[in-house]
Amino acid sequence: MRHLWVLVLLALSLGGPAQAHLASDSYLRIEIAGDGRISGQWDIALRDLDVAVGLDADQDGTITWGELRAQQQAVENYAFSRLTIARGAQACRLLPTTLMVDRHAGSTYAVLPFGAECPAEGEFSLRYRLLFDLDPSHRGLLTIDDRGVTTAEVLTPEHAEVALGRGPQGFVYRALQFLELGFDHILLGYDHLLFVSVLLVTAVFDRAGSTHLVPIDNLGRVVGETAKTLTAFTLAHATVLIPAVLGVINVPARLVEPAVALTIILAGLDNLRSILPRLRWQVAFFFGLVHGLSFASALGPMRLHPADLALALACFNLGVEGGQLALAALVIPTAFALRKEFAYRVLVVPVISLGAAALAGVWLIDRVFGLDILSLQPR
Structure with a gap:
């Protein structure tokens, strides 16, 4: 019994x-150019942004391009207040450019391209805090292109800060990142x-x-x-x-x-x-x-x-x-x-x-x- x-x-x-x-993931791509300039693109699901800032103005269950554009400033303020890129001890100034949309795996995402004004010296680092206060199971999928060398990170509440431009991680480190991601996706x-x-x-x-x-x-x-x-x-x-x-x-x-x-x-x-x-x-x-x-x-x-x-x-x-x-x-x-x-x-x-x-x-x-x-x- x-x-x-x-x-x-x-x-x-x-x-x-x-x-x-419904898996909550965003896709963040950072590119470090040969002269040290940084640019990026951040794809965030509209369903997540709707929860965070409210996009569906008429509450009809569909988020239109007009509704997204109307909340562009709120979206950018929300997102970029939760992303810090620093060089040395000083934070870079992130500069959003043209808002776009794209589809990934059948879902619609806001696409936020951006540039960055950073100090001339120091090592780059990144701190990610998007949606963790609303959904601790959210994952940020980060791709880093450092002068042609691509690496990847899975950002979580426990692993929210990473060094940029440190070169490829070891095989075991990379394998464990995606093992954990798969384990989380079935259990969550x-x-x-x-x-x-x-x-x-x-x-x-x-x-x-x-x-x-x-x-x-x-x-x-x-x-x-x-x-x-x-x-x-x-x-x-x-x-x-x-x-x-x-x-x-x-x-x-x-x-x-x-x-x-x-x-x-x-x-x-x-x-x-x-x-x-x-x-x-x-x-x-x-x-x-x-x-x-x-x-x-x-x-x-x-x-x-x-x-x-x-x-x-x-x-x-x-x-x-x-x-x-x-x-x-x-x-x-x-x-x-x-x-x-x-x-x-x-x-x-x-x-x-x-x-x-x-x-x-x-x-x-x-x-x-x-x-x-x-x-x-x-x-």
Whole structure:
């Protein structure tokens, strides 16, 4: 019975965040010229700026170019008050130029090009504070082009200050940055986490007919099948993530995010009555293609060199896999211990499955119609 309460509490914690996490990332590119001059471009999602300064004046759920232009000064004041570039002990003066917009991974971003007036001597440094007070899970994806040498950093509340112009970081440092980014994206992306959880709670059963769950007696088989399912999910989103990051495919977020919610609904209902293919790894792979499009914003327009991009993609996907395995390490032992308990089969599995499907149904309506039934922003 103790195991049952552990799993119930875990289920409640997974379903707790009513707001599905739409990844909050900005893309900051700094170029250091041969003569030491600095210029940059900062791409910030309109949805994030809307929360921070209010862009949607008529509250119709759509941010127009006119609305953005009307708030240009507020946007620039907000953003550049949260970015400090210094040379030596003295801060540079950041000079915004022409406001533009662009699309990355299906979402619209304000593009803020800027120059900088800096002291003549000293080492460059950068401090980043955008959105951390509103969303601690926000990430700033920084690319530094120092006289033709490109490096990358992932900026977080714990890693908000970096030295510029120090040359390429070591392999291990770069790998760990993107491993952490992938790990965070699966554990902070509540919709992705909920989808994986729905798959895991029935991983300890075989099907007999469309509704009857038969406990599996071999733990090794459960672990092996679970690993296959999670790996299929990772391979699928890796398959679609690569062309999405390279810009070969660009599906609008207004289509991708509802589709992600739909995968949770179908997986939850399938736990109650079989409506999907029996082999869970096939379901995970097919739906993983959809989730991969949602992950694409994590690495979007960083414009890394091919070798660095390959490392970033590989480590990001390994981080996602690690997050999934960490969740499985929590769920599978408890589910296996409870698999023969009547209450687990007739109470816990249906409650988790129906609860996940219902919550995803609300997300689906929110994302299709923009009704804001629940706040979808990760704030």
